[in-house]
Amino acid sequence: MNQLFKKSSSNWIRYDRYEWKTDAKGILYITPCKDAKPDLYNPLKDADNMVLSAINLGLLCMKSETSKETLKTELMNFIQKYGLLGFMTALPTTPEFITYESVYLPLNHFIKEESMSTDEYLSYFFPFEPISFAKRNRESMWNITDIDMMAITMALQNKPQAVTMSFQKEYAERYDWLVEEFKDWAFTFVTSFLYYQDLDILDEDQKRLYRQGMAAFGGIAPTYHVELLDRPTIVWDFHSLLLQIQMMFSFMLTDEKSSIKVCKHCGKAFIASRPNAEFCSPQCKNQYNVYKSRSKKMDAMDEDDD
Missing domain, CATH: 1.20.5 (Single alpha-helices involved in coiled-coils or other helix-helix interfaces)
Incomplete structure (x- = not known):
């Protein structure tokens, strides 16, 4: 797996401080604090631990006895370590959606509409303060005044515009969406683990149910480009942390050399x-x-x- 993604455009931004905020409709979001400082890092350098953290957080989300306050604390810990998931660029058919007249969305758990205007789509992720962004047909204009944001844009100038927009301090992600996403990852892991653990005692109907549950796991694949290095080389383009976790998780599940198990005592996922x-x-x-x-x-x- 490390060799497969040895060359990747995977840098991501995390802030040193985040906060919970509720909008006028009573929807809970997490967003960077006003005085938070950004940090540019490469999540794939610690991919195994990141995936395990995501799975274990999902297992916690699946437990009915887990309180909302506990989930908020654990979500905050994960996001402060790795950053927001980047739903804004993970959900559409392309992270380059700013260059299109509308945003197109495949089937997902969060937004039912198959397409919508760019302004309407952006409102899902900027619920508190509108950003200085205007779009008319395929033309758009985005004004940046924050010094940190200017530095981020310069450092990630090869990323799609929507990716750098998702690093603004005004950007926010919903609590219920985060819980649902982590649950999905944990469900996929548990499905795979139990299927092979109980394979000898499952009947055909039970096996089919497990397979159907696993078949629902998936999403938008990363794009790639070819660079002329010492030889033509594939460079993978990850435009959301969500996609990085999902891809690394997928390869860990299917890698013959990787063995993710559930601890017999505490119930947490670990690499055996x-x-x-x-x-x-x-x-x-x-x-x-x-x-x-x-x-x-x-x-x-x-x-x-x-």
Whole structure:
């Protein structure tokens, strides 16, 4: 996997501080703080840990007993470490949607319309303060006054305009969309894990249900271009953090050398160092053994009482 994406346009922006804000309709968003400072980094340098963090956050989102405040805290921790997911450029058929007369959307969980005006689409991601952007047919104009934003635009001048727009401090992403996306990743992981774990005891109808659930996983593929380096080289273009996580996750699931498992004690996803590994850490193994030992003692005491 590392070799496959050795050359990639994957740089992303994260801010050092984010905050939760509610719009006039009562919808909760997360957005960079006004005085937050941007940081340019490459998420693919730590792709395995990023994917594991995303899956474990999704597993937390799937638990009915997890409170909203807990989810907000964990979402904030993830976003402060990796940045917002970039829904704005991940959802349309192309991240170059600014150059089209309308925005076109494939089937997704978040927006039902198949197409809409660019201004209407942008309103999903700039709910608090309008940006200095005007569009008429295929022509558009975007005024930048923030010094940090100017620096970001210069550093990422080869990215589509919509990508750099998504790094503005006014940009925001919905809490419920984030929860749904992380749930999807966790559901995909659990489906794959349980399918192969229980393959021998599943009937054909159950197998078909698992396969149908897995078939629903997917999205817009990354684009690429060819550069003339020491030889013609494919350079992958990732225009959202969401797509980077999804692609790396897909390859981790299908890579014969990768083994993602669920810890037998804490229930978290981890990359197993050997095929028979059942625990994510020695601590979990010890705690599990202590728990089993206590359970056996309690069972023995119950039998004596009988």
